[in-house]
Amino acid sequence: MKLFVINGPNLNFLGIREPGHYGTTTYADLCHMIETHCKEKGIQVTCLQSNHEGDLVDYIQRAYYEGVDGIVINPGAYTHTSIALLDAVKSVSLPTVEVHISKVEEREAFRQVSYIRAACQATITGHGVAGYLEAIDFLAEHHHEKGGTQ
Ligand code: DQA
Numbered sequence: 001m002k003l004f005v006i007n008g009p010n011l012n013f014l015g016i017r018e019p020g021h022y023g024t025t026t027y028a029d030l031c032h033m034i035e036t037h038c039k040e041k042g043i044q045v046t047c048l049q050s051n052h053e054g055d056l057v058d059y060i061q062r063a064y065y066e067g068v069d070g071i072v073i074n075p076g077a078y079t080h081t082s083i084a085l086l087d088a089v090k091s092v093s094l095p096t097v098e099v100h101i102s103k104v105e106e107r108e109a110f111r112q113v114s115y116i117r118a119a120c121q122a123t124i125t126g127h128g129v130a131g132y133l134e135a136i137d138f139l140a141e142h143h144h145e146k147g148g149t150q
Pocket of ligand 1: 009010011073075076077078079099100101102103104111
């Protein structure tokens with residue numbers, strides 16, 4: 001099984017930015033944690049991050065071209081603004097899980113809209129960086145249910 005984990009703007013600043021909301025794990029730590037988890041489960045994973053909306057669209061399209069089985073995505077602030085990311089996930093029709101480190105539903109009104117959610121199989125919020133591992137496990141379970149072997 002092959003997965004992409006895609007992070008949007010400012011998530012490269014994890015560990016530096018607003019630790020009250022996002023914790024103290026750095027982006028490098030997060031990638032390491034994801035890679036270790038996936039190795040244990042026999043999943044091939046690629047972690048990608050960009051501060052630019054178009055790059056995120058390109059990563060989603062790349063997942064299609066590379067025959068990836070699922071996408072975990074934290075679009076950061078583009079969650080609340082980007083129809084392009086919604087359309088990209090719809091375009092590739094790959095199982096996708098939306099992750100937010102913070103509990104967005106308890107934050108500002110402008111964070112209550114998620115465009116990408118409509119194209120996602122599940123949303124995980126407020127579980128800190130552990131949410132990424134839960135999203136990976138969700139995609140792995142569904143892949144096996146569908147008869148996927150690796
Ligand atoms: C976030 C929540 C978004 O509202 C915010 O813009 C982020 C991070 C989260 O992981 O909790 O950049 O997606």
